[in-house]
Amino acid sequence: MKKRSKLYSIGETSKLKNLSIKALRYYHKEKILMPAYINESTGYRYYSAEQFIHIDIIKAGRQLNVSIEEMRKIFSSANTEELLFFLEQKKKDIDAQINQLNSVKNKIDILRKRIDDSFNIMNDEDFKVTHFQERYLMTTPSTEGKESSDLLDYSTLDCLMENYEIKSIYESGTLYYIDETGHPTPTFVFELINKEDYFKNKDLFSILPTGNYLTLSYTNKNRNEKMLQLRNFIIGNKLHVIHCLELYLFTDIFDVNAFSCQLQVYIKEYN
Incomplete structure (x- = not known):
């Protein structure tokens, strides 16, 4: 029993x-x-x-x-x-939820680091030579000069990122061509991507070479002054610009009328 x-x-x-x-x-x-x-x-x-x-x-x-x-x-x-x-x-x-939460956590970590880095960059107001490792970027042609061009360009870029399931690392900006007189002309808008996404489909992306870049940070209030300083520096020292990019910084996310940037110029004589 x-x-x-x-x-x-x-x-x-x-x-x-x-x-x-x-x-x-x-x-x-x-x-x-x-x-x-x-x-x-x-x-x-x-x-x-x-x-x-x-x-x-x-x-x-x-x-x-x-x-x-x-x-x-x-x-x-x-x-x-x-x-x-x-x-x-x-x-x-549960596994799916954990993966989703880890993805959100990674995005938060990346964004926090990007904001911290932005404030550190803005502490340097003068010309500086900075070494960067090889970087990978997705681009779309710039239509600057047309109405709402920035919004359209980045909307196009966002669609491309989404279509190819590319993770954002919150580093974007504009590529410029610098002519013999030092005048910058926007050519592409870009989003930097991680190495993992680059190796999935190399044909989609461009490469910024490893090397020393002349860097300069500024805000919308002193952009013209800083760009003139850069132009005079390049012309005065007879430097040859290979790549020039304007990287947008995250120093004030909530003020849509304010922006901060770092200009990164790959110069032949420095490499």
């Missing part, structure tokens, strides 16, 4: 499993967790130790936003194979 399991009152069960008495009564009412025994005289509910794992499943299910209807179906079928399938599906859901 099978020995009868020890029974626990609803209060004891509540304390042992950290589930309120109100919740236990609710799951009884919904025919999800039926007490192992109910005293007919007092109406008191009692639960067996074997039911504790049922409570664990219920609690896990509720944390995963499993509906009462789904929960009722699982317990009414009383089929372990169905429960196993259900748990496996939920595990896949």
